[in-house]
Amino acid sequence: MFKFLHFLLFLFLFFSRNFLIFALTSPQDISALKAFKASIKPRSIPSWSCLASWDFTTDPCASPRRTHFTCGITCSSDSTRVTQLTLDPVGYSGQLAPLVSQLSHLTVLDLSDNNFFGPIPSSISFLFNLQTLTLHSNSFSGSLPNFITNLKSLEVLDLSRNSLSGYLPKGMNSMSSLRRLDLSYNKLAGSLPKLPPNLLELALKSNSLSGSLSKWSFDGLTQLAVVELSENSLTGAVEPWFFALPALQQVDLANNSLTRIEISKPANGYSDLVAIDLGFNKIEGHAPVNFSAYPQLSSLSLRYNRLRGKIPLEYSKKKSLRRLFLDGNFLVGKPPLGFFAGEVHITGSLGNNCLQGCPGSSPLCTPSQKPSSICKQAYGGGGRA
Numbered sequence: 001m002f003k004f005l006h007f008l009l010f011l012f013l014f015f016s017r018n019f020l021i022f023a024l025t026s027p028q029d030i031s032a033l034k035a036f037k038a039s040i041k042p043r044s045i046p047s048w049s050c051l052a053s054w055d056f057t058t059d060p061c062a063s064p065r066r067t068h069f070t071c072g073i074t075c076s077s078d079s080t081r082v083t084q085l086t087l088d089p090v091g092y093s094g095q096l097a098p099l100v101s102q103l104s105h106l107t108v109l110d111l112s113d114n115n116f117f118g119p120i121p122s123s124i125s126f127l128f129n130l131q132t133l134t135l136h137s138n139s140f141s142g143s144l145p146n147f148i149t150n151l152k153s154l155e156v157l158d159l160s161r162n163s164l165s166g167y168l169p170k171g172m173n174s175m176s177s178l179r180r181l182d183l184s185y186n187k188l189a190g191s192l193p194k195l196p197p198n199l200l201e202l203a204l205k206s207n208s209l210s211g212s213l214s215k216w217s218f219d220g221l222t223q224l225a226v227v228e229l230s231e232n233s234l235t236g237a238v239e240p241w242f243f244a245l246p247a248l249q250q251v252d253l254a255n256n257s258l259t260r261i262e263i264s265k266p267a268n269g270y271s272d273l274v275a276i277d278l279g280f281n282k283i284e285g286h287a288p289v290n291f292s293a294y295p296q297l298s299s300l301s302l303r304y305n306r307l308r309g310k311i312p313l314e315y316s317k318k319k320s321l322r323r324l325f326l327d328g329n330f331l332v333g334k335p336p337l338g339f340f341a342g343e344v345h346i347t348g349s350l351g352n353n354c355l356q357g358c359p360g361s362s363p364l365c366t367p368s369q370k371p372s373s374i375c376k377q378a379y380g381g382g383g384r385a
């Protein structure tokens, strides 16, 4: 009887050992995970977190993972390679260990909403399988490394809300898989390079980008739907080619130093453009009547610019328009009656202009118009337009 139990125990040990041998995570991945964990301050690792469950006396990819490596990593189906490293957002603090580049089968690296600091190591340019790199809301600093353009499989790059400085990499347009680029809320400077050709979404809000929007940067971006470039220092004109980008839907260029808008009617009358924010710039000239030719346009802000002349009558007849902000300009004349006749249901503001007879009963007419002295001064002493 005892012998038999002994035999069973032997069998169990034999097979469990073999099981471990055959389900072994590759040594290079284990040493990378160890280095990754070792560079994170132990005091920033809560006992209930994913990283706390990383206990290297067990094999990381061996399943079931009920007590150790309960979260944070995903392994290949044969349990040999780590394919995803996605940490929980608990405030882990430390540097990103360069050895992470040994996780060569990694497709997702997501460390968002933690407290990683220091540079993004250049070694991650060897993660050739990486599709998603999400490091947003940490404290990474240093320049955005040029090597990032080596990641040819990358589809999503989100490094927003860090402290990255320097210029955008020149060779960025070689990142042909990139669909979504979000580098908002950093300290990036310089002008826009030639952009990746398959982008759907470009977000660079709240940096220090300068220069003008050049056709060269956006050339061939036939899928670009979302452009978020507000709170930078962009100058110059927004030209007709920009509004003619064929997949464009949402544009936010607010809070820059743009000075002019040139917009044509959409080719064949077709465009998906839904929302445009050009508020808080230095745009001169008239409110462009051609906005009203964009069939889907539902939200238009030109507030706090230097627009003059009359509000185009076409704006008041545009059925798709739901939000219109023209406040804070030098618009003159009577606002089109259609705004107040219940023909369209528009919210927004026409206030803080030089309009005459904007009915105080309409919410569109708040805040009140500029003092006439300012309007007279703006129009050189009394002229109308």
Ligand SMILES: *[C@@H]1O[C@H](CO)[C@@H](O)[C@H](O)[C@H]1NC(C)=O
Pocket (backbone or CB within 6 Å): 230, 231, 254, 255, 280
């Ligand atoms: C733009 O700047 C104004 C004034 O500084 C501020 O009130 C507004 O929130 C900013 N808007 C955006 C979209 O950044």
Ligand SMILES: *[C@@H]1O[C@H](CO)[C@@H](O)[C@H](O)[C@H]1NC(C)=O
Pocket (backbone or CB within 6 Å): 262, 263, 264, 265, 266, 288, 289, 290
């Ligand atoms: C409106 O667009 C047409 C072409 O579509 C162009 O000829 C015209 O100059 C534009 N109007 C303005 C005021 O820019």
